[in-house]
Amino acid sequence: MDPLYNLLITPIYLCVIYFIIAPYFAKKWTNKYTRKYFWWGLHAKMIGSIAFCVIYQFYYGGGDTIEYFKQGGIIVDAFLDSPNIGYETLMYNGSNIKGENARYLGMLYMKKNNSTWLMVQISSIVQFFSLKTFYATSLLFGLWSFLGSWKLAQLFCSIYKENYKLICFSILFIPSCLFWSSGIMKETVTTGAIGFFVFNFCNVAFKRKDFFLSLIFLILLFTLIKVVKGATIYVLLPCLALWLFLFYFNKIPLLVKYIFSFILISTIPLVLFLMIPKIQEYIENNDEFVEAQKTINGFQSDHGGAWRKGRGHGGGDTSAYHLSTAGDLSLLGMLKSMPEAISFTLFRPFPWEARKAVQLMGAGESLLFLILTIYVLLKVGLIKTVKQTFTDPHLGFVLSYALFFGFIAGYISFNYGVLQRFKTPMMPFYTLFLVIHYQYIVKTKRKKLFKKR
Numbered sequence: 001m002d003p004l005y006n007l008l009i010t011p012i013y014l015c016v017i018y019f020i021i022a023p024y025f026a027k028k029w030t031n032k033y034t035r036k037y038f039w040w041g042l043h044a045k046m047i048g049s050i051a052f053c054v055i056y057q058f059y060y061g062g063g064d065t066i067e068y069f070k071q072g073g074i075i076v077d078a079f080l081d082s083p084n085i086g087y088e089t090l091m092y093n094g095s096n097i098k099g100e101n102a103r104y105l106g107m108l109y110m111k112k113n114n115s116t117w118l119m120v121q122i123s124s125i126v127q128f129f130s131l132k133t134f135y136a137t138s139l140l141f142g143l144w145s146f147l148g149s150w151k152l153a154q155l156f157c158s159i160y161k162e163n164y165k166l167i168c169f170s171i172l173f174i175p176s177c178l179f180w181s182s183g184i185m186k187e188t189v190t191t192g193a194i195g196f197f198v199f200n201f202c203n204v205a206f207k208r209k210d211f212f213l214s215l216i217f218l219i220l221l222f223t224l225i226k227v228v229k230g231a232t233i234y235v236l237l238p239c240l241a242l243w244l245f246l247f248y249f250n251k252i253p254l255l256v257k258y259i260f261s262f263i264l265i266s267t268i269p270l271v272l273f274l275m276i277p278k279i280q281e282y283i284e285n286n287d288e289f290v291e292a293q294k295t296i297n298g299f300q301s302d303h304g305g306a307w308r309k310g311r312g313h314g315g316g317d318t319s320a321y322h323l324s325t326a327g328d329l330s331l332l333g334m335l336k337s338m339p340e341a342i343s344f345t346l347f348r349p350f351p352w353e354a355r356k357a358v359q360l361m362g363a364g365e366s367l368l369f370l371i372l373t374i375y376v377l378l379k380v381g382l383i384k385t386v387k388q389t390f391t392d393p394h395l396g397f398v399l400s401y402a403l404f405f406g407f408i409a410g411y412i413s414f415n416y417g418v419l420q421r422f423k424t425p426m427m428p429f430y431t432l433f434l435v436i437h438y439q440y441i442v443k444t445k446r447k448k449l450f451k452k453r
Helices: 003-029 035-060 064-081 083-090 114-130 134-159 161-172 175-180 186-207 211-249 254-284 287-303 331-347 357-380 382-391 393-413 416-422 427-452
Strands: none
Touching (some): 003 134, 035 064, 035 175, 064 114, 083 114, 114 211, 134 161, 175 357, 175 427, 186 211, 393 416, 393 427
């Protein structure tokens, strides 16, 4: 990570992005209304990538992003030694180390975990194109995140055409996302992949456009997200199912809808009463749930532990928070934690809880989201907000994903620094929820003004 080498190479890659790669996508994915927001969003993301690199290199002095880069560089060195050795090193599958690549595999300590190993593999591939430059590699990661986010913006701009400005801003200019999903990090990969996944899902499920190509992309993206951060995609799938249900439910005749709704409302409480004990017993004895409990317990102990004090962006006990139901890892215990965990994800830390400069920025953002949420609820009304959410299937989708993901992030993080990073993939969805409701407020005001005239 020679500073002079970075200083010489990085501007070249900025030129490649701005004069070759970005113009190609801008031409294909924008129109005369959205084009300027594409470029503004790209500017913001590139600045975010460089700021991310500077802070991790000179403020934190290390971290996951730098380790992914260094470990990926070892694979590049193996290729420079011999293409055959490099290929064997890149494709290492966890079997016994043997042969000429033993020297390189011995230095790759991140190969033991599938998630981190895939990040190292992706980092090494990108480094072939970035000439092993830390800043240029981060810029290319940031570009992936931006393009995925833009596809999400493009999708919702096509649904809510009149509000394309607010939608672009709500997805592309969230400060925490511009920082935490702009470097060589898992959040960068998943943020971009989620955007592409939702866009292609919409093509398959609703638009019936480019069906087979979109289906192939969905399979590839599912595999990528599953390995890098499985919870991200597993949380998304039921929310997509809800989106699908609400979309087609609203298309059936009104009488059939009322009958179906009556049957659901009258039978669900009884079914839940009879089935919850069995469901709880099955889930809590399930091997995957038991494994998830161990993982959650490990996250909570690690991220909130005093041993992390002063280390990295977490900050240990100076940044730790605790839920009132912490320690109860039963299914009902987790469900009880849901409202509190979601509130921590969306609205905490408060400004007076921040202990570091980076946390203070996150606290300011969280406070702004709290104010916006209260404003929307007061202006629209709680009952009308709920009604609009289930009447508009797109609203139901973005809110369900924001709340479900927010619960998972808030429940396992136990550290404000880690939480700010973990929650970045879901923040555009919650912002969309607020923005779409805001456009309902504007429409109502226009109608009232028109009537007065």
